[in-house]
Amino acid sequence: MKRRELLAGLGASAAVLAACGQEQPAAGTASSASPGETFNWKMVTTWPPNFPGTGTSATLLAETITRASGGRIRVQVYAAGELVPPFEVFNAVSAGAAEIGHGVSYYWKAQVEAAQFFGAIPFGMTPPESSAWLHFGGGLELWRELYEPFGVMVFTGGNTGTQMGGWFNREINSPEDLKGLKMRIPGLGGEVLQRAGGTPVMLPGGEIYTAMQTGSVDATEWVGPYNDVGFGLHEVAQYYYYPGWHEPGAILEVSINQEAWDALPEDLQDVVRSACGYVESRMGPEYSARNAQFLQQLRDEGKIEIRRFPDSVIDELRARSREVIDELVARDEKAARIYASYAAFQQQVNEWLDIGERAVVAARG
Numbered sequence: 001m002k003r004r005e006l007l008a009g010l011g012a013s014a015a016v017l018a019a020c021g022q023e024q025p026a027a028g029t030a031s032s033a034s035p036g037e038t039f040n041w042k043m044v045t046t047w048p049p050n051f052p053g054t055g056t057s058a059t060l061l062a063e064t065i066t067r068a069s070g071g072r073i074r075v076q077v078y079a080a081g082e083l084v085p086p087f088e089v090f091n092a093v094s095a096g097a098a099e100i101g102h103g104v105s106y107y108w109k110a111q112v113e114a115a116q117f118f119g120a121i122p123f124g125m126t127p128p129e130s131s132a133w134l135h136f137g138g139g140l141e142l143w144r145e146l147y148e149p150f151g152v153m154v155f156t157g158g159n160t161g162t163q164m165g166g167w168f169n170r171e172i173n174s175p176e177d178l179k180g181l182k183m184r185i186p187g188l189g190g191e192v193l194q195r196a197g198g199t200p201v202m203l204p205g206g207e208i209y210t211a212m213q214t215g216s217v218d219a220t221e222w223v224g225p226y227n228d229v230g231f232g233l234h235e236v237a238q239y240y241y242y243p244g245w246h247e248p249g250a251i252l253e254v255s256i257n258q259e260a261w262d263a264l265p266e267d268l269q270d271v272v273r274s275a276c277g278y279v280e281s282r283m284g285p286e287y288s289a290r291n292a293q294f295l296q297q298l299r300d301e302g303k304i305e306i307r308r309f310p311d312s313v314i315d316e317l318r319a320r321s322r323e324v325i326d327e328l329v330a331r332d333e334k335a336a337r338i339y340a341s342y343a344a345f346q347q348q349v350n351e352w353l354d355i356g357e358r359a360v361v362a363a364r365g
């Protein structure tokens, strides 16, 4: 992207954010760094290098911060495994080994179990709904409070769009077929599968294709047609199931080491804040456009079968999801507060959706 377009886009996005009252700068939190001081930031990510949508968003964020700051913050991107393993991103940012991270919060559920609510919740909110909760329903404040003890500041990084149920080399005709199913599926969705009798496996994106090809897993979820075709998953599976019950949308997170954040002068904090907003605003439209395009490609090629999970399977997974969430909330006070906020917002927005978006989609046929 040319510098002029980039800055025009950034300016427009910052103006929109300001007009919406979203992510307004907080007064008086920045350091009194000397003018002309430069900052060299390492960005660690959970993605393969420049992986379409997620990895490219991380790169765009790094470039935007570097250019819009006039080079006063120079951000160097490291793909998964280049500096730290993918699931170590949060720890690296918390410890200050990297100043900034780009990933999804459920990858660090071992460190912060309640963080999963900021990644994806089975049968939870769609990308626009969760974005509404984060920016206008108190979600982002709860997220920052959760990460504060770890010395991590967080921004929203976008969303991968509504996901697919995944790729299977077995037919799923009834809840019985979930029993013994070995599937790559992270986060709360994995716990739900386990409760339904399956064996969830947590693998970073870069290892999924080989796991499917060698049969070390029977099934995998990843994202949606855009990213899944990017990995070639259609070459190693027969059935592509929907809906993405486990991950109605994955919220991406931008984590920043608190000391690195506090060291920035106020104008550079504004640059980072606006850059996050700019990148986030592009991601939803990108996924909507590309998922539609790659779904069409899969249909045209006709080599795989696209199927809906039977109602009996969805009912089973919904019931098991309820149990998993209830138990998490019962054992973790922070999780309870976050989920109370999330669930109340979901119910309210759902009522609007009924007579808003869903009604329009139904009406247009």
Ligand code: CA
Pocket (backbone or CB within 6 Å): 163, 221, 222, 223, 247, 250
């Ligand atoms: Ca996924």
